[in-house]
Amino acid sequence: MTFPLRGAPLLRDPRFNKGTAFTEEERESLGLLGLLPDGVDTLETQVRRAFTQLAEKNSNLGKYIYLSSLQDTNETLFYRVLRQAPAELLPLVYTPTVGEACERYGLIMRRTKGLYVGINHKGRVKEILRNWPVSDVRFIVVTNGNRILGLGDLGANGMAIPIGKLALYTACGGVPPEFTLPVLIDLGTDNSKLLNDPLYLGLRRPRPSAAELDEFVEEFVEAVQEVFPRCCIQFEDWAGVDAMRLLEKYRDRVCCFNDDIQGTAAVALAGLMGATRITGKPLSQQRVLFLGAGSAGLGIAGLLTQAMVLEGLSLKDAQSQIALFDIHGLIESTRTDLHEFQKPYAHELPSIKDFADAIEMFKPTAIVGVSTVARAFDRRVIEAMARVNERPIIFPYSNPTSRSECTAEEAYQWSQGRAVFASGSPFPPVRYGDKTFVPGQGNNVYIFPAIGMAVYATQATRVTDEMFIAAARGVAEQVMQSDLDVGLIYPPQSELLRTELLAATRVAEVIYARGLTRMPRPDDLEALIRAHAYIPEYHSLG
Numbered sequence: 001m002t003f004p005l006r007g008a009p010l011l012r013d014p015r016f017n018k019g020t021a022f023t024e025e026e027r028e029s030l031g032l033l034g035l036l037p038d039g040v041d042t043l044e045t046q047v048r049r050a051f052t053q054l055a056e057k058n059s060n061l062g063k064y065i066y067l068s069s070l071q072d073t074n075e076t077l078f079y080r081v082l083r084q085a086p087a088e089l090l091p092l093v094y095t096p097t098v099g100e101a102c103e104r105y106g107l108i109m110r111r112t113k114g115l116y117v118g119i120n121h122k123g124r125v126k127e128i129l130r131n132w133p134v135s136d137v138r139f140i141v142v143t144n145g146n147r148i149l150g151l152g153d154l155g156a157n158g159m160a161i162p163i164g165k166l167a168l169y170t171a172c173g174g175v176p177p178e179f180t181l182p183v184l185i186d187l188g189t190d191n192s193k194l195l196n197d198p199l200y201l202g203l204r205r206p207r208p209s210a211a212e213l214d215e216f217v218e219e220f221v222e223a224v225q226e227v228f229p230r231c232c233i234q235f236e237d238w239a240g241v242d243a244m245r246l247l248e249k250y251r252d253r254v255c256c257f258n259d260d261i262q263g264t265a266a267v268a269l270a271g272l273m274g275a276t277r278i279t280g281k282p283l284s285q286q287r288v289l290f291l292g293a294g295s296a297g298l299g300i301a302g303l304l305t306q307a308m309v310l311e312g313l314s315l316k317d318a319q320s321q322i323a324l325f326d327i328h329g330l331i332e333s334t335r336t337d338l339h340e341f342q343k344p345y346a347h348e349l350p351s352i353k354d355f356a357d358a359i360e361m362f363k364p365t366a367i368v369g370v371s372t373v374a375r376a377f378d379r380r381v382i383e384a385m386a387r388v389n390e391r392p393i394i395f396p397y398s399n400p401t402s403r404s405e406c407t408a409e410e411a412y413q414w415s416q417g418r419a420v421f422a423s424g425s426p427f428p429p430v431r432y433g434d435k436t437f438v439p440g441q442g443n444n445v446y447i448f449p450a451i452g453m454a455v456y457a458t459q460a461t462r463v464t465d466e467m468f469i470a471a472a473r474g475v476a477e478q479v480m481q482s483d484l485d486v487g488l489i490y491p492p493q494s495e496l497l498r499t500e501l502l503a504a505t506r507v508a509e510v511i512y513a514r515g516l517t518r519m520p521r522p523d524d525l526e527a528l529i530r531a532h533a534y535i536p537e538y539h540s541l542g
């Protein structure tokens, strides 16, 4: 059978385009003569050229735009480049640079990617989904742009987040890119700066009520079930209250998960598992104080208590070892402004308005920053942690870097090199005394691609918390003593694909054990996962 695409349209198709790597024979048979310079490159030469071009861009946003254009032009080359240097390129296609890309999306836009599902097209969502050129979509990452990283409401500019997350499904989890679809549910924005920006590309209307939001999301979820029946939906960067409500509504009804709640929970759990190997205290003896009590905080608290229960604690005891502190102070039993999902952690504690005071009172072994508030872990906070712990666990998880609750340098300096540290966005190694610490990145990027791969390879029908615990264990088990020796509590990012394929295997074990797929169980799950992993290489099209 002859290949259906030819000539210029083939060069414009990122999935099949090889650019200068089309062979002489392919150029003859596919109508490409004269459309390319004479030289025939190997993929390796193209990779070398791409890295050289990338190095010539003198800002991170410039590098982001370059990589985004590469994705639009030649998908194989794009993923080959990402796979070659994940640790170096993740900060460009993902946090922190993706945050800057979202803030300036109207300006940097070249070619559109993904689907925009606008509330102005209510009643027509199926029609919009059918406009997507692929009929077998397996993964949608969907945001409404209302809580983009820690940057707040960025409206339709939030599209860069699903695009970035799905690129990582492929780069770090091995999910073939043709099965992925980034979606922006455009409900308008309350961000007046965007509404007044002539280059803003989203719907210019205020955000709807929660009831209207729910009704439109219901139409979307129903439409996905009909148009893409094998699709798993990943909710991403919704405002906390919406995120919690939608997850509760859909988690048992369709194949879906919320990355900010469940993915973040699993990466925090993996981090704590790594930290226990340094501090010598098991999970069941950890006391965790959160700054921020939204989707990420409550997600982590929930999964952590489940993991503590698996270590033998009662649910009540596990919950008593967790406390949350939000914009109004410590969450405690006399507070009358709490959401239902916060109440299990509203213990009989004094009313405290200062985070460092809360540390002195609660004596946590770990603090987790999911508040979006830059520098909230100040010197007093870190020193308080260092006073009540020999090895204080400090996790400033807010993204991007500009929202991090502290830097790695601050955590190590103010704790005299005793902190066990990981942050949502990356920090370079820190020298303290005669030791160099390598800060880990406590980011759900260690988890969602692994969940995606496991769901894809097994055709799972649901995503459960138990699968996230398995993913966390799968990541934690790959941390080497040599990593811990330099303070690194996650596997190195240079090995992300290998790490996530193994974590995916652990998740697949749960999927089969719980009957969450109708597929027969193969003997070798690791081989199943490996066989499904996308490899960025050219195939003969002649």
Ligand SMILES: NC(=O)C1=CN([C@@H]2O[C@H](COP(=O)(O)OP(=O)(O)OC[C@H]3O[C@@H](n4cnc5c(N)ncnc54)[C@H](OP(=O)(O)O)[C@@H]3O)[C@@H](O)[C@H]2O)C=CC1
Pocket: 147, 148, 149, 150, 151, 239, 240, 241, 259, 260, 261, 264, 267, 291, 292, 293, 294, 295, 296, 297, 325, 326, 327, 328, 369, 370, 371, 372, 373, 397, 398, 399, 400, 403, 423, 424, 425, 442, 443, 444, 445
């Ligand atoms: N590292 C990772 O993998 C991940 C990191 N994150 C990051 O975590 C952060 C929060 O995300 P998420 O939980 O989804 O967001 P939410 O909006 O759901 O929650 C934010 C929470 O922080 C609280 N908060 C705001 N200001 C303060 C303050 N000054 N002091 C104390 N608490 C405050 C909010 O209180 P109130 O509601 O009362 O305003 C709310 O409880 C973001 O920066 C995000 O990028 C999220 C997911 C994954």
Ligand SMILES: CC(=O)C(=O)O
Pocket: 095, 148, 149, 150, 237, 259, 260, 398, 399, 424, 443, 444, 445
């Ligand atoms: C990492 C992530 O999902 C967030 O910051 O929202």
Ligand SMILES: [Mg+2]
Pocket: 149, 236, 237, 259, 260
């Ligand atoms: Mg997120």
